[in-house]
Amino acid sequence: MTENVKKPASMVDIRHLWVKYGNFVAVRGISFKIPRGEVFGFIGPNGAGKSSTIRILATLQLPNGGTVHVDGIEVREDPMKIRRKIGYMPDSFGLYDGLTVREYLHFFAAAYDTPENSRDRLVDDVLSLTDLKHKIDAPVDGLSRGMKQRLGLARVLLHDPELLLLDEPASGLDPRARIEVREILKELSRMGKTILISSHILHELSQFCTRIGILEAGRLMTEGSLDEIYHRLGLMQLVHVQVLGDPEQLATHVRRINGVETVEVQSDRLSIRARAESLPPEDLLDHIRAFGARVRMFQPEAMELETAFMKLTEGTTA
Amino acid sequence: MIRRLKMMRLPILTKDLLERASRKRTYVVRFVYGLLLFASACTLFYGNIGVSAEAGQALGRGADHFAWLMRIQLAVLYALVPILTAEAVAGEKQRDTLALLLVTTLTPRQIILQKFAARTASILSFVCLSFPLLAITYTFGGVTPEELVLGMVGLIFACLQLGALAIFCSAYFQTTAQALVVTYLVFLGLKLVVFGASDSATLLTPPSIPGIVFDAITTCLCLAFATGALVDRAFVQSRNYLLEFFHWLDGVFERMNTVTGGIVLVRDGGFLPKRAPIRWRETRKKSLGTFRYLFRVLVVLEGPILFCIQWTRFSPSTMAGEDGGITFLLDLLWIASAALVAVHAASLISEERSHQTLSVLMTTPLRSQRILSEKLSGVRRLTAVLLVPFATIFLFERWWYSGSSWGPVVLGALTVVTYLTVIRWVALAIGLRFPNQLTAIVASVSLVAVWTGGLALAVPILRYLNIEGGVVANVILWLSPVDMIVAIQNAAMRVMPGIGGPPLWETLPIAAVAHFSFYWAVGIAVQWWCRRAADDYLGRISQPQPGALREFEAASTDAAPWLSTNPITDVT
Numbered sequence: 001m002t003e004n005v006k007k008p009a010s011m012v013d014i015r016h017l018w019v020k021y022g023n024f025v026a027v028r029g030i031s032f033k034i035p036r037g038e039v040f041g042f043i044g045p046n047g048a049g050k051s052s053t054i055r056i057l058a059t060l061q062l063p064n065g066g067t068v069h070v071d072g073i074e075v076r077e078d079p080m081k082i083r084r085k086i087g088y089m090p091d092s093f094g095l096y097d098g099l100t101v102r103e104y105l106h107f108f109a110a111a112y113d114t115p116e117n118s119r120d121r122l123v124d125d126v127l128s129l130t131d132l133k134h135k136i137d138a139p140v141d142g143l144s145r146g147m148k149q150r151l152g153l154a155r156v157l158l159h160d161p162e163l164l165l166l167d168e169p170a171s172g173l174d175p176r177a178r179i180e181v182r183e184i185l186k187e188l189s190r191m192g193k194t195i196l197i198s199s200h201i202l203h204e205l206s207q208f209c210t211r212i213g214i215l216e217a218g219r220l221m222t223e224g225s226l227d228e229i230y231h232r233l234g235l236m237q238l239v240h241v242q243v244l245g246d247p248e249q250l251a252t253h254v255r256r257i258n259g260v261e262t263v264e265v266q267s268d269r270l271s272i273r274a275r276a277e278s279l280p281p282e283d284l285l286d287h288i289r290a291f292g293a294r295v296r297m298f299q300p301e302a303m304e305l306e307t308a309f310m311k312l313t314e315g316t317t318a
Numbered sequence: 319m320i321r322r323l324k325m326m327r328l329p330i331l332t333k334d335l336l337e338r339a340s341r342k343r344t345y346v347v348r349f350v351y352g353l354l355l356f357a358s359a360c361t362l363f364y365g366n367i368g369v370s371a372e373a374g375q376a377l378g379r380g381a382d383h384f385a386w387l388m389r390i391q392l393a394v395l396y397a398l399v400p401i402l403t404a405e406a407v408a409g410e411k412q413r414d415t416l417a418l419l420l421v422t423t424l425t426p427r428q429i430i431l432q433k434f435a436a437r438t439a440s441i442l443s444f445v446c447l448s449f450p451l452l453a454i455t456y457t458f459g460g461v462t463p464e465e466l467v468l469g470m471v472g473l474i475f476a477c478l479q480l481g482a483l484a485i486f487c488s489a490y491f492q493t494t495a496q497a498l499v500v501t502y503l504v505f506l507g508l509k510l511v512v513f514g515a516s517d518s519a520t521l522l523t524p525p526s527i528p529g530i531v532f533d534a535i536t537t538c539l540c541l542a543f544a545t546g547a548l549v550d551r552a553f554v555q556s557r558n559y560l561l562e563f564f565h566w567l568d569g570v571f572e573r574m575n576t577v578t579g580g581i582v583l584v585r586d587g588g589f590l591p592k593r594a595p596i597r598w599r600e601t602r603k604k605s606l607g608t609f610r611y612l613f614r615v616l617v618v619l620e621g622p623i624l625f626c627i628q629w630t631r632f633s634p635s636t637m638a639g640e641d642g643g644i645t646f647l648l649d650l651l652w653i654a655s656a657a658l659v660a661v662h663a664a665s666l667i668s669e670e671r672s673h674q675t676l677s678v679l680m681t682t683p684l685r686s687q688r689i690l691s692e693k694l695s696g697v698r699r700l701t702a703v704l705l706v707p708f709a710t711i712f713l714f715e716r717w718w719y720s721g722s723s724w725g726p727v728v729l730g731a732l733t734v735v736t737y738l739t740v741i742r743w744v745a746l747a748i749g750l751r752f753p754n755q756l757t758a759i760v761a762s763v764s765l766v767a768v769w770t771g772g773l774a775l776a777v778p779i780l781r782y783l784n785i786e787g788g789v790v791a792n793v794i795l796w797l798s799p800v801d802m803i804v805a806i807q808n809a810a811m812r813v814m815p816g817i818g819g820p821p822l823w824e825t826l827p828i829a830a831v832a833h834f835s836f837y838w839a840v841g842i843a844v845q846w847w848c849r850r851a852a853d854d855y856l857g858r859i860s861q862p863q864p865g866a867l868r869e870f871e872a873a874s875t876d877a878a879p880w881l882s883t884n885p886i887t888d889v890t
Binding site for chain 2: 055060076077078080084089092093095099107108110112113116119
C-alpha cells in the first residue's frame with residue numbers, strides 16, 4: 001500500500017532561529033523558507049552565521065531557539081529521518097588515508113545503507129555526473145582540490161538526497177575547478193534538487209541561485225529572488241549594448257529615456273545603468289530599436305548582487 | 319616583565335609567555351606538580367619515623383632524601399618537558415603560521431631561541447618548586463653544600479637539554495605527535511648509549527659535573543641543529559613514518575613471498591564495505607586492524623617469549639628455581655599491551671576530528687552507538703591478538719611448574735580480558751571527551767599509569783609511613799590490578815621453593831570475585847556513559863526518546879530566545 005502523504009511546499013522552514021556559543025550569539029532570530037527545487041544562495045561575511053545555520057540543518061548542532069524544519073520534520077523531532085533526506089558538504093574536505101575513490105564512495109554508500117546490488121551502478125552514475133570516472137581507482141588523498149570537491153559532491157548524491165547543504169563548495173578552487181563545480185550544481189538544479197549553498201563569490205551565486213539570503217552579524221538582512229531584492233533596494237540594472245553606427249548619437253537618445261540613470265560610452269559599447277523596477281531590459285531594447293539603431297549585442301548583466309550586498313551590509317560581524 | 323620583553327623586541331617570547339599565562343591549564347599542571355612533589359617529599363621525610371618520632375632519628379638521612387627527591391624530580395621532568403616543548407615549532411607548522419614568522423625580520427636563530435626560552439621559562443618554574451625541598455634535605459645532614467648546588471644546577475641543565483632536543487624534533491618534524499615520540503626515543507637512546515642506563519635507577523642518577531657539561535654541549539648542539547632545520551624543514555610535506563615503515567615491511571614480505579610461491583593466507587585488500595562500513599575501514603584499511611599487521615605484532619611479541627621459554631627449558635640456572643626472565647617479559651607484555659590498547663582506543667574519535675571527517679560521518683544515518691561499536695572493532699582484534707602471547711606464558715607456566723593448577727591460567731586470562739576491556743572503554747571515553755588527539759592519548763596513558771601505579775604504590779607508602787591502613791589498605795590491595803597480577807604469578811610459581819604463597823582465590827575467593835566484578839562493573843558503566851553521551855560528544859543532535867517530542871513542541875512555542883541548552887555549543 002502506498003502512503004499518500006502531501007509533502008510540505010517548503011523544503012526548509014526556519015523560524016526565529018537563534019544560535020549561541022557561550023556568550024557569543026552567532027545567529028539572531030533569522031527566519032526564511034526554501035521552496036522545493038529552489039537553489040538558495042546564502043551570502044555573508046565570515047562569522048555571519050552561515051555555517052552555523054547549515055550545521056543545524058545538517059543535524060550536527062542544536063538550535064538555541066526557534067524551530068528548524070526540513071521537509072516538514074523538526075530537527076529535534078527526528079534527526080535520523082532528516083539525515084536520509086540531506087546531503088551535507090562541509091567547507092573542509094576531510095580525508096580518509098589510504099582509500100581509493102571507489103572505496104570512499106562504497107564506504108558512504110554502505111553508511112547510507114543503499115542496496116548492495118546497486119552500489120556499483122550508483123558509484124558509476126555519480127562519478128559520471130562529476131566527471132571523475134577515470135579516477136575511480138585513484139587514492140583520494142592524491143586528488144587535486146578541485147577533484148576532491150567534485151568527489152565531495154559525488155558523495156552527497158549517493159543516497160539521492162532531496163536537499164543539498166553545500167558550505168562554501170567553491171572556496172579555494174582555481175577558476176577551472178570553480179566553473180566545473182558550478183556546472184555540476186546547475187545540473188543538480190535541473191534535476192530538481194533543493195540546494196542551499198553558501199559562498200563569498202557573489203557573481204557565481206547570482207548565475208544560478210533562484211533565491212538569495214544575505215546574512216550579516218547573525219541577522220538576515222534580506223531574502224528573496226534576485227529581482228525581488230533589486231526592486232526592494234531600487235538597484236540599477238547594468239546593460240551592455242553594441243550598435244552599428246555612431247554610439248554617441250544613440251547615447252544622447254538613451255539618456256532621455258525614463259528610468260535610465262547613466263550612459264557611459266566605451267570604445268566598443270554603451271554601458272547603460274537603468275532602474276530595474278521602472279525600466280526592465282526588454283523595454284530598454286524596444287526603446288533602442290525605436291531609435292532605429294541596429295543592435296549587434298544586448299547584454300543585461302546580473303552583477304548587481306555585489307551592489308545589493310554592499311548596500312545591505314556594513315561589514316560588521318556578530 | 320612583559321613590557322620589558324616587548325621593549326627588548328622579543329615578540330615570540332612575549333606572545334608565548336602571554337599565551338601560557340592566560341591558560342588555566344598552566345596553573346592546574348603547576349599546582350598538581352607541586353602537590354605531588356611536596357606529597358612525595360613529606361612521604362620521604364616522615365617515612366618509617368612517623369610524625370611524632372624524635373628528630374634525632376632523622377639526622378644523617380639527608381643524602382637518601384636528596385637522592386630520592388632528585389630521582390622523583392627527574393622522572394617527572396623527563397615525562398613533562400617533551401610534552402610542554404614538542405609543540406613549539408610543530409604547532410606553528412600545523413596551524414600554517416610558521417611561514418608568517420619566517421617572512422618577518424627575525425632570524426631563524428632568534429625564532430628558535432625565543433621559542434626555547436619561552437618553553438624553558440615555564441619548565442624552570444617547575445624545577446624551582448623543588449629547591450626549598452632540596453634545601454630541607456641539607457638540614458637533615460649528609461648532604462654537602464656542593465652536592466646541593468650541583469643537584470640544582472644539574473636539574474636545570476637536564477631540563478635545558480631535553481627541552482632543546484624537543485625543540486629540535488619540533489623543528490624537524492611536521493606534527494607535534496611525531497616530535498613528541500621521537501624526543502622520547504632519542505632521549506632514551508642517548509641515555510642508554512652515553513651512560514649505559516640499563517635500568518630506571520641509573521637513568522635517574524643525580525647529576526655529576528661531566529653529566530652537566532654533556533647536557534650543556536648537547537643543548538647547544540640541539541639548538542644549532544634546530545636553527546638549521548627550522549628553514550630547511552619548514553615546508554616539507556608531512557609524512558606518516560609508521561605507515562611508511564609498514565609499507566616498507568610490506569615490500570620486504572612481498573619479495574620474500576615470491577620464494578614461498580606467493581601463498582596468501584588471509585587477504586586484507588580487495589574488499590568493499592557491505593553492511594558495516596566503519597568496521598570495514600577499521601579492520602581492512604588501518605594499520606593496527608588488518609590481519610597482516612596484527613600478525614607482525616604477534617610475531618614481535620611472541621618471538622622473545624618463545625625464545626625465553628626455550629632458554630628456561632635448557633638453561634642449567636633455571637633448574638635451580640629461576641624463571642629465565644619469563645616474569646620480566648610478562649611485565650613488559652602488560653606495559654606494551656596496556657599502552658597499545660590505550661593509544662589505539664584514545665585515537666579512534668580524535669583522529670576523525672583531526673582529519674575533519676567526523677562531521678560528514680555524523681550526517682549519515684548511522685547511529686552513534688553503532689559508530690562507536692564499529693570503531694572499536696580494530697581494538698577488539700588487537701586485544702584478541704594480545705591474548706596469544708599472554709596465553710603462551712600462562713600455559714608454559716602451567717606446564718613448567720607442573721604442580722600448579724589450572725587456576726592461574728584461567729585467572730590470568732581473566733585479568734587480560736578484564737583489564738584490557740576496561741582500558742579500551744576508558745580510553746575511548748577520553749578520546750570522545752578530548753578534541754585533540756595528542757591530549758587524548760596522553761590523558762589515557764597517564765590515567766592507566768596513575769590507576770595501576772597509584773594503587774600498587776599506595777599500600778607500600780602507607781607501610782613506609784607506619785600508618786596502619788586497616789580496611790583502607792585491604793580495599794586498595796584488592797582493587798590493585800598490579801597486586802592481582804603479581805598474586806596470580808606467584809600462585810603459578812608456588813611449587814618453587816621460596817616463591818609464592820597460597821593463591822588468593824583459595825584464601826579469599828570472595829575478594830577475587832569482587833575484584834573482577836568491580837572492574838567489569840566499571841567497564842560496563844564507562845560503556846554505558848559512552849553510548850549515552852555519544853551523540854553530544856560526537857557532535858550531532860540526539861534522537862529523542864518516544865514521548866520527548868511533546869515536551870519539545872510545548873517548549874518551541876515559548877517566546878524566550880533560549881529554548882534549550884546545547885552541550886556542544888556551550889562547551890565550545
